[in-house]
Amino acid sequence: MDENLRRTVDAYRRLATSMNRAKTHERLTEAAGVRLDRPDVQILVDLLDAGEPRRIGKIAESLQVESPHVTRHVAALERRGLVERVRDPDDGRAWRIALTEEGGQAALACRRAASQWFEAALAGWSEPERAELARLMDKLADDMCAHLKGQMESTSSAR
Incomplete structure (x- = not known):
């Protein structure tokens, strides 16, 4: 890794x-x-x-x-x-x-x-940092959910 x-x-x-x-x-x-x-x-x-x-x-x-x-x-x-x-x-x-x-x-x-917790945690972040985090979190969530869904489907079809 x-x-x-x-x-x-x-x-x-x-x-x-x-x-x-x-x-x-x-x-x-x-x-x-x-x-x-x-x-x-x-x-x-x-x-x-x-x-x-x-x-x-x-x-x-x-x-x-x-x-x-x-x-x-x-x-x-x-x-x-x-x-x-x-x-x-x-x-x-x-x-x-x-x-x-x-x-x-x-x-x-x-x-x-x-949302208030996240707002407080990100209070010191610049707008570009917040935008980059949002973009990357969206990408990570989409890719991880798709990957896990694919694994679940392949596991259930192998049964």
Whole structure:
């Protein structure tokens, strides 16, 4: 492994570890004024990002988890009034999951809290540095997601 790759992987690992700590999630939801588990936040933000109701399978694909995992969390979110089931306009027998107004507000509050952390961390960065980081993070996310999706597909087809 070359030195730049080692540094990139190490930096990513440190950032991911820090962001995925239970205490970090607790601080995020506290700052957002909501009490939600990490998967609940991920589902709400995924629906917010999609901008439209989604089927369970699409949410699971987007979060790179299995559908039963999403189904359990959606049921809990539905009981709390944060999401609701709506008929799929493409298939009247199927359902999509939609944010309620309260669910949308919770997702926005979590996004705002996380954005404020990044804003504070990048406060000393110049605009060109921020632009370069955004460009490279987009590229890394796209390439890594495509790579992992390809690996998952090749693994499932080999079974």
